[in-house]
Amino acid sequence: AKSCIKSGSGLVTLGVPKSLINIIQSRITEEMTLGLKDKGEGILSAEAVEEILSFQVDKKIDAIAIGPGIGVTEETIKLISGIVRNSAVPVIIDADGINSLSFDCEALLKAKAPIILTPHPGEMARLCSAAYKQSIKNSHIEKDRIGISQRFATEFNTYLVLKGVPTIVASPEGEAFINTTGNPGMATGGSGDVLTGIIASLSGQRMTPLNASICGVYLHGAAGDIAATKKSQYCLLASDIIDFLSEAFLSIIASSKN
Helix, strand or coil: CHHHHHCCCCCCEEEEEHHHHHHHHCCCCCCEEEEECECCCCCECCCHHHHHHHHHHHCCCCCEEECCCCCCCHHHHHHHHHHHHHCCCCEEECCHHHHHHCCCHHHHHHCCCCEEECCCHHHHHHHHHHHHCCCCCHHHHHHCHHHHHHHHHHHCCCEEEECCCCCEEECCCCCEEECCCCCHHHCCCCHHHHHHHHHHHHHHCCCCHHHHHHHHHHHHHHHHHHHHHHHCCCCCCHHHHHHCHHHHHHHHHHHHHC
């Protein structure tokens, strides 16, 4: 949520289980919060689908990002499937959102709005194993990052951001783009969540799903590269990427003027 608002969104609302909302509110300042139905255990309920979709309509929101931190349960599987099938705005799905989606890959073919998936190789292997009903390991993904990304994006009509070295962005039309920014120090917990926020922000600013993915990946890596020069790759944290997003944006703005 913080990376989303730091990437140009005017208003960001963080949807959290109602049982955790007091804890979350004490940790944020610029972001708004929305308490969603849960079972009292800090895990979102499938009933939160209607709340999210209603909020989408009432507040005229422009994009939804979902997945980081939600866990994988029967409830979250239904939640993700419901959002994918019914959202009227682009949906960016990461982390356990992708793991939950692997139980209902067919939902992607029923989506009414663009879907952007941002898996790392492990999540991609799990997703492909479910989609193609065969055992696919991380090593298989790494051997053919471009080909697998193109195939999945085309067959499931989705935009795919396969994180790693290098990060690949694939479109439903079969295009593939290779990112050139980023460094090993970014292989740290929370880094992928930051990317999700950036892409969601750019999507909400009415960039096309493909451009939001390409630009989001580039900015994410550029901010990480700048952070590494200041902090070193060894000491780089996900929060550092957020802190140096402003310099990444400024570098692009300066280049465009030249």
